[in-house]
Amino acid sequence: MMAFEIAETDIVDKSEVDLDKQEGEQKIGTVHLNVIRKLIDETETEITSFLKYAGAEKLEDIKNKDYPELLKLLEKKKQDYKKKQENEKRLKEQQEKFQKELEAQQGNFEF
Numbered sequence: 001m002m003a004f005e006i007a008e009t010d011i012v013d014k015s016e017v018d019l020d021k022q023e024g025e026q027k028i029g030t031v032h033l034n035v036i037r038k039l040i041d042e043t044e045t046e047i048t049s050f051l052k053y054a055g056a057e058k059l060e061d062i063k064n065k066d067y068p069e070l071l072k073l074l075e076k077k078k079q080d081y082k083k084k085q086e087n088e089k090r091l092k093e094q095q096e097k098f099q100k101e102l103e104a105q106q107g108n109f110e111f
Helices: 019-025 030-043 047-054 064-108
Strands: none
Touching: 019 064, 030 064, 047 064
């Protein structure tokens, strides 16, 4: 029935349950929990700070609605962490090369 250009399907029954909202409030499952744990380990993330940011007392208390944001945060941190490790490795290699060159120059120096 169309009255005042409002379809019956547009009328919201307050007694109906919002399944998406309910699902969002549920805690994450085992798979998501394992993904979060792995990323925390890989990025050496401070777990108490992470839990505070997530608004949870323990990892198992993270809600489905918060998972995408937390996953994105940890994946970005993983990328940054990986870049940092690569830069540190490159710097160490440069230092070792410089040290070898310096030692070679000192070996050629005579008194």
